[in-house]
Amino acid sequence: MHATLRQLRLFLALAETGSVTAAAREQHVTQPTVSMQLKQLADSVGLPLYEVTGRKLHLTEAGERLAQTCRDLFDRWDAFEMEVDGLRGLTRGRLRVAVVSTAKYFIPRLLGPFSERYPAIEVSLEVANRDRIVSRLEQNLDDLVIMTAPPEHLDLRTEPLLENPLVLVGALAHPLAKRTRPAPRGVLSQERFILREPGSGTRISCERAFAEWGFVPQVRMALGSNEAIKQAVAGGYGIAVLSRHALDRDPQHDGLALLQVQGFPIRSRWYLVTRREKRLSPVAEAFLAFVKASVETVKA
Template sequence: MHVTWRQLRLFRALAHTGSVTGAAEAEHVTQPTVSMQLRQLSEAAGVPLYEALPRGVRLTDAGQRLAHACEDILHRWATFEMEMADLQGLKRGRLDVAVVSTAKSFIPRLLGPFSQRYPDIDVHLEVANRDSIVRRLEQSLDDLVIMTTPPEHVALEAEPLLDNPLVLLAAAQHPLVGRKRLALKAVAGERFILREPGSGTRISCERQFQQWGFSPRVQMSLGSNEAIKQAVAGGYGLAVLSRHALDRDPAHEGLAVLDVKGFPIASRWYLVRRRERQPTPVAAAFLDFLRESLAGQNARPRAQLKPAPR
């Protein structure tokens, strides 16, 4: 079976984007070029690799197998190139990082200094919800992932990175604002707005609520921290969000943090990678940079569920 590097890259792009158009845009070539190269690849394989749909394509079983092979081959070759650059005293190559949406409050600010230190490293940052991040982990698409609740069904290495306290928010004009050490029952009748089911924040909340025996009146689920903050500021209800998702002064956003026993809920971001995918020299450089930048903020033990507030 004779194939070229170009065909492997184009097929990987097809698998990632789900369309010939997307693959062409990702690899900066024309659609006819992609179609011709993929047709030659299918002929070399001897079996159909994908099926055309009204919108995009669907990989066949053979195509799925080839997509995994492409990831493995191209990752191994990229690692080799980085190792050669490392032996020459250089740091160059590509770094693929995926983060859950709550982590976008601090990770992009670290990428600037990292790129200044290593200007020849091409950094690709993917920001998505937890479900999308888990799928990326399953497909081993990224060098490193940052998330709060790593999945248990994938063999992973997870390193504590940074505390992510979850606070209880209300509109700045809410009657409970300013009151001290409120009991949990004080908010039992309030409407709650939470992140969508399956998100890291929602999972952390539900685990803690279950431990407390507390059943909030969840009236709305939203997939965006900004949308939740707008709903809370508008007086729709209370919400549990990462403290990092707020301005230094929440009042600037029309919000206030309630002082309720049991809050903030302990949570933490983790630096995650597939166990079988050893860090490339570029990924190792980024790991060292993160540890250096966040030194001293990661000394506490892994967050545990709190006892029920009294």
């Protein structure tokens, strides 16, 4: 019997998500790739591993046993990786991470578990606006940077990290708050906006989307803090575009309503950024791998 680690990871993803589509999304591959790899795995085992009745996927007895074997295997592999980390000297060291201010809403959910796994590693976290983060990149001060709009004038290595949907919010009493279907974009011409300061990642993403729509917003004020914007919007001073990560799971707790308008949420993404010429330390490499493996836990 021959099976690759890739096939086993894809099968475990299938077993845990319950669909080929979800497994493909989780493993960042195409659906045909998953189907092909799983067929090869089933051929190698010599028995069907799952069946679909109606629209529901069920593991066969062989599939259930293989899924448990995969879990045992990857649990042991994780333990082995931690042992190797110790051999690499990751029982101590320092990690320097810089993030734009909006990322402060999710970065603790990554740094906390990482620090638990590597308690002797000193983690330095810098939270600042985009201009300050770009300056730190220029000076090569950090091991890794998390931001939404990497600067184009630097030679950088960027890796997609996490979706950062930008949503439209208004006060609870706003007329659009009651809509269940998106209103046309034309209604925005009647609104006054409270936006992040020029140069922020959120503002850059907004301006790109607005330019594509041929829309020029009436900007009532620009603020450098998501918290200040939320307070102003809740007070009825205008509407705003904010990262979904900056809001409570139930925005009403912030006194806000998600407004349904065509074009929202605006698609945006967080990136892991380093200078291309920078050689990552073993600690930074470990954090990079840890983040990639843990990103599902911080989805908005």
